[in-house]
Amino acid sequence: MRPEDIDWGNLDFNYRQTDYSFVSMYRDGKWDDGELTKDHNITMNECACVLQYSQSCFEGLKAYHTKDGKVVCFRPDANAKRMHDSCERLEMPPFPEDKWVEAVEKVVKANEAWVPPFGSGATLYIRPYMFGYNPVIGVKPADEYMFRILVTPVGPYFKGALKPVEVTIPDFDRAAPHGTGGIKAGLNYAMSLHPIMEAHRHGFNENMYLDPATRTKIEETGGANVIFIKDNGKTLVTPLSDSILPSITRRSLCYIAENMLGMKVEHRVVYLNEVEDNEFDEMGLCGTAAVISPVGRINNHGKITNFKSGMDEMGPTLTKLRSTLTGIQSGEIADPDNWVHEIK
Secondary structure (H helix, E strand, C coil), X not given: CCHHHCCHHHCCCCCCCCCCEXXXXXXXXXXXXXXXXXXXXXXXXXXXXXXXXXXXXXXXXEEEECCCCCEEEECHHHHHHHHHHHHHHCCCCCCCHHHHHHHHHHHXXXXXXXXXXXXXXXXXXXXXXXXXXXXXXXXXXXXCEEEEEEEEEECCCCCCCCCCEEEECCCCCCCCCCCCCCCCEHHHHHHHHHHHHHHHHCCCCEEEEECCCCCCEEEEECCCEEEEEEHHXXXXXXXXXXXXXXXXXXXXXXXXXXXXXXXXXXXECCEHHHHHCCCCCEEEEEECCCEEEEEEEEEECCEEEECCCCCCCCCHHHHHHHHHHHHHHHCCCCCCCCCEEECC
């Protein structure tokens, strides 16, 4: 499929091969300069560290057209920093952050024809990732690493992304105390696959995980941070835990709430009983892929909690937060802090 053949308004969230990827190798203690490649396949030894011990991490961000026709991406420096932190936790050599952003610019520019048109609802999803490349049979870090960036045009992550979803509380834990829940490691997502498929088999859209120690505190879902609205739209609350991935979207929404919408922001422990006692008016899942997906209902082993915003449409405060963030991204609202990075 070529860009001219795509129905941009009806695109799903699936991989489609584009023209170029970016690849760089770490060998002999240093990264090479990297290059664009048309080869979208990877050949490696059967004993590669990533295959044996899952030494890998990744990031996700988007490129899109603004209203005035520019191609931009959103806060790539923050993604570069987060991947740096993931690499350090996994004993992987971080790809230099300035070169990381340059690589994103290079691969988006090379695939500019695949950036969806403004107003289509689609974006060019950017997936930087790194993994242990050389053969490793003893339990230890690799000596060689491959860093790659693929891009692919996608539609909304959730079908009908503004329609409220129903989440369930699983009997599984997302991350161990003092574990890897706070980094974007591939192994975290592998552990969430069975719970999410179980949720889907029972008719739910997502899992909402509790803290593994006491199972009384809200953490996050399998693929997104959680935000709550209370006090009739005056307060935004985000759960506090070392096991929660520091979402760039969540941090941006908190800034918007406090500095642009005049809301109070609380980053604190959120207890399940607060939610079940209906102390919050709205709940949303936030991340790069979905921006904000509203939650209308929580099912905790048959105990139902309905939010005041309901199951029909996104609540008013989440709608305002989402429209402000997407307005900044599209160039329709002034950029508050150099978040929008133009691809030149």
